Amino acid sequence: MIGAMARNLISHSMEETLDLAAELGRNAAPGSVFALIGELGAGKTIVAKGIARGMGITDEITSPTFTLMEIYEGAVPLYHFDLYRINSPDELDQLFFEEYWEGDGISVIEWADRALDRLPASRITVTIGYMNETSRSITIEHPGD
Numbered sequence: 001m002i003g004a005m006a007r008n009l010i011s012h013s014m015e016e017t018l019d020l021a022a023e024l025g026r027n028a029a030p031g032s033v034f035a036l037i038g039e040l041g042a043g044k045t046i047v048a049k050g051i052a053r054g055m056g057i058t059d060e061i062t063s064p065t066f067t068l069m070e071i072y073e074g075a076v077p078l079y080h081f082d083l084y085r086i087n088s089p090d091e092l093d094q095l096f097f098e099e100y101w102e103g104d105g106i107s108v109i110e111w112a113d114r115a116l117d118r119l120p121a122s123r124i125t126v127t128i129g130y131m132n133e134t135s136r137s138i139t140i141e142h143p144g145d
Contacts, residue, residue, distance in 0.1 A: 005142045006140065008138075009137070009138045009139075009140070010136070010137055011043075011138055013135075017046045017047060018050040018053060020047075021047040022050045022051070024124070025050065025106075028076075028106045031101060031103075031105075031122075033106075033119060033123040033124070034107065036048065036110045042130045043128045043136050044110040045061070048063075048080055052078050055076060056074050056075060057078055059072050063082050064080055065085060068085065076106055077104065077106070079100040079105050081095075081107065082109075082110040083109060083112065083114040084110065086114050122143050124141065124142055127141075
């Protein structure tokens with residue numbers, strides 16, 4: 001993103017990743033959109049769980065690969081999308097997912113790189129890189145002012 005501010009971090013464990021993501025959830029406001037990018041097994045769902053934890057949501061968060069979206073109720077609702085199975089722009093059109101981030105909740109989108117041109121410029125992009133069995137590189141990009 002042009003003008004974005006980025007933080008580059010290394011997480012050495014799943015718990016560190018959860019804690020980092022919980023901080024994102026605590027600081028999120030209604031209308032926040034988190035675009036999660038990373039290869040299969042990098043930890044996108046762990047980040048989604050951490051964001052939910054930071055929002056005070058205690059439900060078990062699982063990747064909605066087959067349902068495409070799950071809603072978790074909390075003080076602020078969490079809209080958790082997984083675009084892994086999306087193969088065309090037409091399929092994105094049928095989701096109407098743009099309507100969710102215009103509302104009162106927080107959206108977390110796994111495999112967001114499949115729809116970057118449709119996501120709001122105000123999104124927070126979290127890119128997760130697999131380093132080894134327990135460590136991940138995590139880049140958090142906030143939109144520029």
